[in-house]
Amino acid sequence: MADEIELLRLVGELIPEPTTDAWTRARAAIEAAKDDDLLISGMERAMRDSRAPARLAGRLGRRRWHVAVRWVAGGAAVLAAGVVALVAVVVPGSGHGSSGGRAVDAAYVVKRVNSALSAAGPGQIAQMMVTINNPAVGGGTTAATTVEEWSYGGRWRAVTYSASGHLVFDEGFSTASVYTVVDYRTRTWARQLRPGGAADLTPNPPGCSAVIGALPLLLQSGLPGGPPAGWQPATVTEALRAAVSCRALAVTGRQRVDGITAIELASRTDSPISETIWVSPGTYLPVRVVIRPPAGGQGPWQTADITWLPPTTQNLARLNVPVPAAFHRTPLAQAVAPIMQRIRAWARASTGRVRSRTSP
Amino acid sequence: MSPEAFEAAFRLHFAPVYRFISGRVGTAIAEDLAAETFAAAYRRRASFDPELGSLRSWLFGIAVNLVRNHWRAEQHLLHLDARLVPEVDLPDHAEAADRRVAAAWLVPRLAAALAQLTRDQREVLLLHAWAGLSPSEIAAVLEVAPGTAWSRLSRARAALRNSLGDFDFDLWVFSGPGQDPSRREPDHGR
Numbered sequence: 001m002a003d004e005i006e007l008l009r010l011v012g013e014l015i016p017e018p019t020t021d022a023w024t025r026a027r028a029a030i031e032a033a034k035d036d037d038l039l040i041s042g043m044e045r046a047m048r049d050s051r052a053p054a055r056l057a058g059r060l061g062r063r064r065w066h067v068a069v070r071w072v073a074g075g076a077a078v079l080a081a082g083v084v085a086l087v088a089v090v091v092p093g094s095g096h097g098s099s100g101g102r103a104v105d106a107a108y109v110v111k112r113v114n115s116a117l118s119a120a121g122p123g124q125i126a127q128m129m130v131t132i133n134n135p136a137v138g139g140g141t142t143a144a145t146t147v148e149e150w151s152y153g154g155r156w157r158a159v160t161y162s163a164s165g166h167l168v169f170d171e172g173f174s175t176a177s178v179y180t181v182v183d184y185r186t187r188t189w190a191r192q193l194r195p196g197g198a199a200d201l202t203p204n205p206p207g208c209s210a211v212i213g214a215l216p217l218l219l220q221s222g223l224p225g226g227p228p229a230g231w232q233p234a235t236v237t238e239a240l241r242a243a244v245s246c247r248a249l250a251v252t253g254r255q256r257v258d259g260i261t262a263i264e265l266a267s268r269t270d271s272p273i274s275e276t277i278w279v280s281p282g283t284y285l286p287v288r289v290v291i292r293p294p295a296g297g298q299g300p301w302q303t304a305d306i307t308w309l310p311p312t313t314q315n316l317a318r319l320n321v322p323v324p325a326a327f328h329r330t331p332l333a334q335a336v337a338p339i340m341q342r343i344r345a346w347a348r349a350s351t352g353r354v355r356s357r358t359s360p
Numbered sequence: 361m362s363p364e365a366f367e368a369a370f371r372l373h374f375a376p377v378y379r380f381i382s383g384r385v386g387t388a389i390a391e392d393l394a395a396e397t398f399a400a401a402y403r404r405r406a407s408f409d410p411e412l413g414s415l416r417s418w419l420f421g422i423a424v425n426l427v428r429n430h431w432r433a434e435q436h437l438l439h440l441d442a443r444l445v446p447e448v449d450l451p452d453h454a455e456a457a458d459r460r461v462a463a464a465w466l467v468p469r470l471a472a473a474l475a476q477l478t479r480d481q482r483e484v485l486l487l488h489a490w491a492g493l494s495p496s497e498i499a500a501v502l503e504v505a506p507g508t509a510w511s512r513l514s515r516a517r518a519a520l521r522n523s524l525g526d527f528d529f530d531l532w533v534f535s536g537p538g539q540d541p542s543r544r545e546p547d548h549g550r
Contacts, residue, residue: 002529004520008489010463011470014446015490018378022391026374029399030366 035111109251109263109279110244116284117241124285125152125309125316126237133301149304151237152311155319172321180321181335189323190335240277240286249277257288258305283308361405369415370398376416377423380491385433393430397423413500420491421501424483431479441471473523481516488513 018026120126130147146165149158150172157172171181182189249265255278256262262278274292279285289304309315361369377397382390400422401408408418427434446464474482487493487501499509521527 004517004524004529005485005489007466007470008485008520010459011466012379012383012490014460014463014467015379015383016387018375018382018391018394019387022378022394023374025391026370026378026395026398029395030370030402033399033402 031115035108035115109265109284110249112284113244113265113277113279113286114241116279117237117244117286120237120285120308123311125150125311125319127307127309127318128304130302130304150318152316152319157319157321170321172319174320179332180323181332182321182323182327183335186330187324187327188330188335189327190330190332191323192332240289244277249275252276260287262287361408366402366405369401369419373416373419374398376491377419380420380486381423381427383490384427384437384486385430386437389430389433393423393426396426400426414497417493417497417500420487420493420497421503424487424501428479434482435475438471438475442468442475469524469527473520473525473527476523477516477519480512481519484509484512485516485520 126149128147128149128151130149132145132147145163146161147158148161150156155173157170157174159167160169160171162168167184169181169183171179173179178191180189180191244265250268251263252266253264254261255264257278260280260282263281263284265277265279267275276290276292277286278288280287285308286306288306289302291302291304309318374394378390378394381393381397385393397419401419404422408415412418413421446467449460474485477485484498484502487498488495493501495509495513496506498513499506502509502512504512
């Protein structure tokens with residue numbers, strides 16, 4: 001004869017196991033709790049270093065101070081503001097932060113940027129307006145070329161304008177493997193599956209030097225045919241994320257960018273590429289990237305202003321490369337020759353420098 | 361608790377905690393509550409004291425407190441379950457299939473009976489039956505004396521039997537824990 005507990009246990013066997021989503025959600029919640037921990041320890045250290053808690057502790061007592069910090073760390077909006085304040089207190093040169101505090105806070109910001117980019121990769125379209133200033137012979141810079149670019153998953157599109165503002169090239173992958181390029185100067189276009197021949201354009205070194213070197217190339221209107229197979233990262237989001245993950249960047253301050261007080265991350269002095277990334281304190285997504293030649297070096301100076309768009313039908317349409325009806329189709333090699341020439345020259349100048357500076 | 365120890369605890373206890381919550385408030389809410397259980401556990405990990413109870417009972421204690429905020433959802437689920445025999449996936453193995461069919465038949469009757477219990481009675485019963493906690497572990501979860509947990513469990517069992525009314529336990533024979541039950545004359549739902 002059964003009893004009531006046995007009956008309950010029998011019914012309990014019908015309760016399903018957790019789904020993959022349930023596991024994923026739980027892991028995300030734990031990671032968020034870890035972030036809060038990091039923030040709390042960072043805030044405590046920052047406040048201690050800046051002598052603020054001494055006054056606060058006098059009023060509240062140590063125990064209530066802990067409660068106050070935990071309360072502050074609880075709200076997402078306050079959390080973001082807290083980090084900004086935190087960064088302001090402990091950035092190098094501010095005179096308040098200890099080296100331990102800087103490490104914690106830089107780690108916190110980098111971690112948040114990394115998480116934001118992970119989430120943005122599949123969920124948002126990166127829209128960029130890239131301005132490229134090439135050095136002129138005899139000093140100064142030539143007139144800037146601008147490239148409007150979109151990157152979303154395996155899809156990518158770049159529209160290049162001349163210094164005088166005329167449309168020059170429109171190119172991109174409407175799917176992960178179909179490449180289209182339109183040359184507005186010759187009124188020609190070409191389309192084919194991912195073409196070969198691009199592999200010799202760029203080095204394929206392992207490790208972080210590759211991703212650091214990849215970022216400028218991705219920003220410069222991409223590569224015809226895309227990066228070689230097996231070369232990661234393949235998207236702007238991944239490139240940014242890899243650059244951040246590789247600890248090539250450090251928090252250096254704050255600056256107003258497009259109306260927001262963005263957190264500034266700059267490449268370390270030993271980095272082969274000089275990059276500065278500004279991230280939104282609310283979303284932790286990059287809003288501006290500037291790439292310069294390293295100190296004393298020559299090369300193009302690029303600025304990319306980034307907007308993150310939801311993948312609506314209208315926004316996804318921006319990833320398509322339209323072909324004007326009157327244009328003539330040509331072989332791909334002929335269509336991309338001018339772009340290849342430009343990229344090859346740039347790659348020779350920039351990635352050669354990466355190689356020489358990262359080689360043992 | 362080190363990060364490695366916490367990760368090991370998560371791997372070991374997440375599924376049982378999730379299932380306990382899911383059985384009480386449904387899968388939709390369970391995902392959030394189970395996630396919050398472990399996030400809260402991480403935040404409070406310094407407060408875990410093995411001398412006060414096992415890690416398992418500490419985690420279920422957090423889960424129980426979260427579920428308490430969703431008693432309306434639990435009550436609603438029980439009322440729904442009391443009306444319907446759930447559809448179940450049947451495994452190929454005949455004995456296992458029989459066991460799931462029998463369990464499905466029992467759901468409305470047991471849900472109706474559980475709905476009549478007090479929250480405390482239901483809590484102690486399900487911690488024992490679904491979470492598999494011993495009375496001493498339940499005492500740790502509820503932060504009461506072991507003797508109190510024993511007596512609460514005993515009273516809850518009596519209350520459930522009472523709620524089941526004329527349910528004929530003699531018709532249900534279990535050959536052993538986790539094995540095939542057989543019914544002589546199932547008459548539930550009539």
